[in-house]
Amino acid sequence: MNKVLLIIQREFLSRVQKKSFLIATILTPLIFPILMGGLIYLAINEQKSVKQDVVRVVDESGRFDFTETSRFYFVESEMTIDEAKEDLNNSDDFGILHLPEFDIYNPTGIAIYTKSNPSLTMISDLESSIKNQIEDMKLKESGVDPAVLEALKTSVSVRSINLSETGEEVESSAGLSFGVGYAGGFLIYLFIFIYGAQVMQGVIEEKSNKIVEIVVSTVKPFQLMLGKVLGIASVGLAQLLIWIILISVLSMAVFSFFGLTSPSDAMMDQVAGNVTQVSGDDFASNPKVVEIMEMVNNIPFAYIISVFLFYFVGGYLLYGALFAAVGSAVENPSEAQQFMFPITIPLIISIIGLFMFVLNEPNGQVTFWLSIIPFTSPITMVGRLGFGVPVWELVLSMVLLVIGFLGTIWFAGRIYRIGILMHGTKVNYKTLGKWLFMKN
């Protein structure tokens, strides 16, 4: 049996059998659907039992007329403001909107008295309603026909549609693309750090426990390093795949519980050329919900997941090898700190770049370079995926990433082969440089 495979197998099994791995792997996907189910449940409940807040209107000017909204139910009050204030404490009503006599060209003194703090959106809802009415008053005063006024009222909602290269129209949402990019990029960042650190710890363990000399008398140091890096990669992949499967099964369950078509179902329907039918109860036929579901369904999950996996593996290999090199140069984790700098900097640049540039300007110059350079591309290119990436850029970035990780593995291997057998020498960057060019 090939010895690299043997090492991969050991690394994989020794980690997968740990309790901590099992707990993290099974609990994390549970948290996700529970969270999602909880949110949907709350949303539906809110829809069903729209609890409008009662606002008493003390309109001293007598010129306002509020219609009820989804949030507020307005009651004209005959009381004076002082009486109303006193009375409020004895009722369940939300508050009192006080509109004193005022000049419409200089509206002042409007106030809302409440028992609990109103939210910002409540205030701005009220403000815009009052503002509209005052504007109407002004228009009326300048002699505009009320019929014309009525006709002026328009409701606009802009749909965002992507034109694909084949001319297909796909409804998209900046918010969703943002979410997908954010989640994907961040997940890769997290995995590189968590699993990279595991590679480093594994190498340090072998070195400080003095196992390494026994092992390298049977395999080449490079094989040992490769086996360790790949073995831990397979642990990460296994964890990720379990998550993807569990999350999609569980979210399918959550979706179908609420009578919605889940994204993965929709994906299958699309493959089969079917039109997604959104059926179900009141909630599911709510046009806003249908719209969101349609956008979720329009995300090309198969494409995103496969590209994500590529960058996940590529990015991990690139950094995992470097973590192994650092581990080989030191005797204990605290010494590793000094060599972590060149590894963490590009990772931190990637994650900052993801938030500052990629997600805000998915087609900008900085974004382009960040998603091409192998040290930053695993995180930033995944961040761009939701927004659509030209094929040539994706191919270029992937090719460079492959060259990149082959390069770092070679580089790390040169340091590793010397480092693992060095004990008691003080190591700095200069020594690392020497090791790089040292003969076997």
Place this chain on the structure above:
Amino acid sequence: MENIVEVKGIHKSYAKHQALQDVSMNIPRKSIFGLLGPNGAGKTTLIRIINQIIMADKGEVLIEGEKLAEKHIQIIGYLPEERGLYKKMKVGEQLIYFGMLRGLSKKESTEKTKKWVKKFEIEGWWNKNIEDLSKGMAQKVQFISTVLHDPKLLILDEPFSGFDPVNANLIKDEILELKEKGATIIFSTHRMESVEQLCDHIAMIHHSRKILDGSIKDIKSAYKANEYYVQYKGSLNGMTADYEVIENEVLGDDFNKSLIKAPSTIINPNEILQELINKVEVHSFTEKIPSINDIFIAKAKEKSYE
């Protein structure tokens, strides 16, 4: 093939430090071969070269007449000076793993592990993690991992340092038993006295050069100084001038102990004894056999004068 290992003109240097200079030696099949020298002399470097962990700058190593290659990993068992085990791995699993790294199939490795574990009476530890074992227990596991695959050539780097006395004895017995079964054992040590009872051949390395090698018997007879310890009553004064008294210790009451050196022309101890009987009342008479340590010191001095 008389020699299982032939080392030919090996040079190795690290950065500025010369670790081995033109080292050659033959290691006879089925011998117990001691590689001697103080710490830092280059023993570990030579052992690492034979184990293919590092490469020589110049020279070559032949195993059974063939140039060192990957397939030789299977026939070598190696116990490094710096040794350890995976702490969070079970005894059984770990031994099987090391066996497989040496080229055994999973089935073979499992069988051999079971055999050794039984021999060392540690079957009960099979499912224990190394970190739950005592140091002495772990040393047993460590030794099994070295000999598990029945190596023809066993290389032990400072095998007696770090092992507790019970395990050190166990290892000694195992070494002798493996030799009986036809294995060749190379071990390195800086403690010369541990060598004499075990080795039949030795090589001495000092300051990165080999200064001496051969069978212990040959070396000892070559370095006999023709010196004798004598306990006697009386005085040695008036002995023939070509006898030399090196040391003298008064034990009291006209009773003395001396180390005398006979002239190199006299090789028969009877002649010396005769000479002594004429002068004093001899109570004991022993030839001084040089220890390997003495020979090493003599040889190292001689080399540094060159």
